[in-house]
Amino acid sequence: xxxxxxxxxxxxxxxxxxxxxxxxxxxxxxxxxxxxxxxxxxxxxxxxxxxxxxxxxxxxxxxxxxxxxxxxxxxxxxxxxxxxxxxxxxxxxxxxxxxxxxxxxxxxxxxxxxxxxxxxxxxxxxxxxxxxxxxxxxxxxxxxxxxxxxxxxxxxxxxxxxxxxxxxxxxx
Amino acid sequence: xxxxxxxxxxxxxxxxxxxxxxxxxxxxxxxxxxxxxxxxxxxxxxxxxxxxxxxxxxxxxxxxxxxxxxxxxxxxxxxx
Numbered sequence: 001x002x003x004x005x006x007x008x009x010x011x012x013x014x015x016x017x018x019x020x021x022x023x024x025x026x027x028x029x030x031x032x033x034x035x036x037x038x039x040x041x042x043x044x045x046x047x048x049x050x051x052x053x054x055x056x057x058x059x060x061x062x063x064x065x066x067x068x069x070x071x072x073x074x075x076x077x078x079x080x081x082x083x084x085x086x087x088x089x090x091x092x093x094x095x096x097x098x099x100x101x102x103x104x105x106x107x108x109x110x111x112x113x114x115x116x117x118x119x120x121x122x123x124x125x126x127x128x129x130x131x132x133x134x135x136x137x138x139x140x141x142x143x144x145x146x147x148x149x150x151x152x153x154x155x156x157x158x159x160x161x162x163x164x165x166x167x168x169x170x171x172x
Numbered sequence: 173x174x175x176x177x178x179x180x181x182x183x184x185x186x187x188x189x190x191x192x193x194x195x196x197x198x199x200x201x202x203x204x205x206x207x208x209x210x211x212x213x214x215x216x217x218x219x220x221x222x223x224x225x226x227x228x229x230x231x232x233x234x235x236x237x238x239x240x241x242x243x244x245x246x247x248x249x250x251x252x
Contacts, residue, residue, distance in 0.1 A: 007237045007238070016241060020246065021247070024203075024251055025203075031206050031209040031215060034206035034207055038217050038221060042192065042218040042220050042221070045247040048246075049246075051245075067238055070242075071238045074234045
């Protein structure tokens with residue numbers, strides 16, 4: 001449930017409707033229930049249309065780029081540790097309400113995932129063109145304060161260079 | 173011109189009825205068995221779901237789901 005909630009929040013951060021992901025239960029003896037669940041779900045997706053065509057979703061190209069970055073972010077150690085720690089904490093307290101899980105995920109796991117996603121996305125964007133901070137903010141739909149840290153760190157590591165106020169990947 | 177034709181065709185297809193691609197992660201002991209018995213007892217259900225059987229729903233990782241969407245799935249159904 002924690003993984004599902006994390007995914008849901010992260011998907012909506014990437015510009016995808018979180019209702020595209022569901023977690024349901026049907027026991028081995030509940031074939032009619034299973035059929036009901038799957039039919040209802042397929043119909044709801046049919047109504048929504050393809051990824052990117054539902055209300056409140058980003059366009060297909062943006063979603064694709066964000067998911068590329070998101071997959072990399074999900075591999076990193078920090079959010080994975082955060083997930084394990086949160087699961088441990090909630091288990092200790094015995095709190096399994098949707099509210100408690102949602103709150104824990106949005107305060108403990110999502111910020112780490114989002115920061116990493118933004119960092120990876122900056123790399124992908126700058127590989128194609130050089131951009132200044134305002135442009136990056138606009139494409140990433142992030143605030144300048146969120147970009148400050150990753151950009152500074154990447155500059156320090158020599159991954160990114162600045163020319164005339166525009167960022168670009170080093171060695172290009 | 174060719175591009176326009178493709179777009180027109182896509183629009184037509186969308187109007188005719190959109191068939192979503194859905195990825196299902198089914199637990200071997202519960203939902204997968206339920207899907208199996210639904211098939212055996214000849215219940216009708218939509219054919220849009222591509223199933224991946226996992227030994228337990230707890231095996232599923234955030235990455236599995238993100239990767240599914242990245243590969244073009246329109247939805248992910250997790251069945252425990």
